[in-house]
Amino acid sequence: MNNKFYKRLFLLPGLLLLIAIIIFPLLFTIRVSMSNWNVSQSGLDWAGGANWARMFQDGAFWSSVRRLFYFSFVTTALQYALGFAAALFAWKGIAARRFFRVLWLIPLMTTPSVMAIVWRSIFREDIGAANGLLSKVGVDPIAWSTSIVPATVTITIAEVWQWTPFMFLILLAGLLSLPKEQFLSAEIDGASTWRTFWSITFPLMAPISIGAILIRLIEASKIFDSIFNLTSAGPGSATETTAYYLYTRGLREFQISYGATMGLTYLILAILTLTILAQLFSRLSKPRGI
Amino acid sequence: MTKIFKYLFIGIWSAFVLAPISWALVTSFKPPAAVNNGATFIPWVQFAPTLDGWKDITGISGYANLFPPLINSAIVTFFATLISLVFGCMAAYGLSRFSYGWKYYKNPDIVFFFISQRIMPPAVLAVPFFILLQKIGLLDTKTGLVLVLTSGLMPIVVWLLVDFFNQLPKEIDEMAMLEGCNPFEAFVRTILPLSKPGLTVAGMFSVIFGWNDLFFGLVLTFTNVQTLPVAVVALNGTVTPFWTLSASAIFSILPLIGLAFVVERFLSKGGFAGAVR
Amino acid sequence: MNLNLRDVSVEGDNEVILGNISYEFQPGKIYVLIGRTTSGKTSLMRTIAGLIEPTDGEIHLGDVRLDEVPIWKRGIAMVYQQFINYPHHSVLKNVEFPLLRAGVSKADAKAQALAMIEKVGLTEFKDRKPSQLSGGQQQRVAIARALVRNTQVILLDEPLMNLDYKLREQLREEFRVLFKGTRDSVTIYATTEPSEALFLGDELLVMHEGRIIQHGKPNQVFEQPSNIDVAQIVNDPPMSILDGEIKDGSVQIGKTLNFALPAHIKTQSAGKYKFGIRASEVILGGSASNSEQGEVSLSEVSGSETLLYVKLNIGEIVLQLEGIHDYQIGQKVTVSIAPERIFLFKMDGSLCAAPGN
Secondary structure (H helix, E strand, C coil), X not given: CHHHHHHHHXXXXXXXXXXXXXXXXXXXXXXXXXXXXXXXXXXXXXXXXXXXXXXXCCHHHHHHHHHHHHHHHHHHHHHHHHHHHHHHHHHCCCCCHHXXXXXXXXXXXXXXXXXXXXXXXXXXXXXXXXXHHHHHCCCCCCCCCCCHXXXXXXXXXXXXXXXXXXXXXXXXXXXXXXXXXXXXXXXXXXXXXXXXXXHHHHHHCHHHHHHHHHHHHHHHHCCCHHHHHHHCCCCCCCCCCHHHHHHHHXXXXXXXXXXXXXHHHHHHHHHHHHHHHHHHHHHHCCCCCX | XXXXXXXXXXHHHHHHHHHHHHHHHHHCCCCHHHHHCCCCCCECCCECCCCHHHHHHECCCCCCECHHHHHHHHHHHHHHHHHHHHHHHHHHHHHHHCCCCECCXXXXXXXXXXXXXXXXXHHHHHHHHHHHHHHCCCCCCHHHHHHHHHHHHHHHXXXXXXXXXXXXXXXXXXXXXXXXXXXXXXXXXXXXXXXXXXXXXXXXXXHHHHHCCCHHHXXXXXXXXXXXXXXXXXXXXXXXXXXXXXXXXXXXXXXXXXHXXXXXXXXXXXXXXXXCC | CCEXXXXXXXXXXXXXXXXXXXXXXXXXXXXXXXXXXXXXXXXXXXXXXXXXXXXXXXXXXXXXXXXXXXXXXXXXXXXXXXXXCCCCCCHHHHHHHHHHHCCXXXXXXXXXXXXXXXXXXCHHHCCCCHHHCCHHHHHHHHHHHHHCCCCCEEEEEXXXXXXXXXXXXXXXXXXXXXXXXXXXXXXXXXXXXXXXXXXXXXXXXXXXXXXXXXXXXXXXXXXXXXXXXXXXXXXXXXXXXXXXXXXXXXXXXXXXXXXXXXXXXXXXXXXXXXXXXXXXXXXXXXXXXXXXXXEEEEEEEECCEEEEEEEECCEEEEEEEECCCCCCCCCEEEEEEXXXXXXXXXXXXXEEECCCC
């Protein structure tokens, strides 16, 4: 029936446009990962799995993956906890909550790379605000960019500041659209705030929480802007995550083939992790009968 | 007890949110001495504010001018968002109302395909996009950048809107079809008017992610086109004094701050209800 | 033009949704589809409308092969169970919508819409949005939209189901008036309630498990249900069915229920049978020979009647009593049956004899 025509009309333009834009990059990446592309020469040779073998033995790559897991999971967890708390408080019951909603949304509207530059200026050991304030309360200046732990902390702070509002927004929107009946009965039964939260609010928000966490994990894994502008993966390579490593090897050093190989590995790892997490989450949210 | 915790949290979090912005704001008005000799915080008390930083970035002092990049960012973001919204909402509607594919690759898999476009780090895609744009002569153009950004923004639109459309009762478009609308007319006449919340959320996220793109702008444009984040980061790359950098930071985040107000108003009017799952 | 269904089937994943439906609908009549909730009434309507594609069979409207025409060209109006209106349009714009789509000029559309809105009694609400109306009013808007086009086929899928009792009665009356004008259309109305079917229908189709198991004039079907399934469906509360036998010229149901063969069963042979009795025709009390003692298992007040479910040795029986009565669970009561009102069914469920008039 003509139904088929319309069915295609809706999906195909967007899908085909997307495929048209990414098909070449995708195929190119696959092809080039199996060659040794030297930018100055033309033509692609065939190196088979050489790049892949190299990657498996590349300690730096796997360290970057480890750091990546750390950063993305830790920052996402923090963002979720803080974002949820903020959403709960901005939901109802406090005065001037509209003001706070706007205020707490602002970091999401800022440009991450630009804010990273600002954080850099805050964490400068000599003239930055961080050490300046610390000295005022009598604490020794911290070596923000030359010690591993402080450097990691600066990135974490920048990421949490930047992306908690993302969680905040989605969770608040979810809270605002919850049906009121369950809360009324909890109130009548005299449930405490804490209890109400754990037994009613949190479970009801499960689907939205899961969606938000997964999406945020996808974005967090690509973490680049803050590392590029704040620590340049320093000190040494203490804050070097995979996206940055790819950038160095692949673009700065023109090892494009190798970069492609790592990129594809990253893609496979990411899809695997996400699929496992998605299954895990959906199983976790089932037993309660939601 | 909970009350104390509540106000403590609100206070600390708000201070945290404001901290870097107020630091950048204050620093943008500092003369050299106030920056280079250690951290200073309070204007008029610890230093005398100047407009040097601002003169530097608005082209007045001849150092740099951030207005052209601002306009570029606006144009690129606008078109990328527009295309993503149009094609994305059509695709999302199709995925909501029809069932595509065959036994092993159905609608949820197609949605996953869209979402997976956002997984690949820009670093990997940069080179092939570079080659692609060069081949079709769109390197260093706004059009080229728009196309590349669209591939990253359409997935967001589709993800958000599929859920949203699933919540709009399909009986409404069925009724429209029974009353003489072909599926496209039914979509435009009955579903779109009801989709303002969803489209707004999708549009908002598109604008945010599009505007703030650094990587593709960095790699795919150089002389003819420069977007705002790229321009600011370029300033950071050369030896630029902190007061200028801070001014550029404030300059680049101002445009979207207004968006925060729009989003909040929208949120409070229940506009998001059903827009996000 | 006649609406003709030939062998229409719809197969689901592991089930038959519609099985070999063949029927010819004529314009000017109100056809009532009656059946339980999953009997396929909605599926049949959606298939006629084009929202479901049949896996087999053909649908013809006049000489047009309807199942090959896309939904938006079929010219069929439908009223859903849920109140479906366009939320973003006022009542007036809602009713104008189908006319404008059909190519009617703006002025004419407005005039016709206003006339129809008047017919359903909503003129003072014409500029309101559906969300500002009550359930009954919303459904009237939906009905107005369905009628305003004078389509050849009008489908109504349990339109009164989501309304309260009083509204249902009121709207049912209005229906008869409203649908008098649709002489050229085939009107098909689905319901689960026998009283609605008897009140509205010119012709009754009984549906069960995706098939039409009986059709005919409502009174006819009511008095001569062709099998137990039909008997259950067209009676509310369902007919009580008890096992028994005909032996030595009398009816024996259970231990104590024994009476001489009534006139309409006299000609039946001996053997095991299933006996049916309507709830309204079970009598409370009675003398020893044709009554049975039992315990009340449930007492339900419905409207201005009481339904009494009584557990007997031989099975469960339902009584419909006028007025509101208070019975306790476990209370002992005596029930009896008037022999002339018994329905006789063979063990396979088909009808043997029905009470004469």
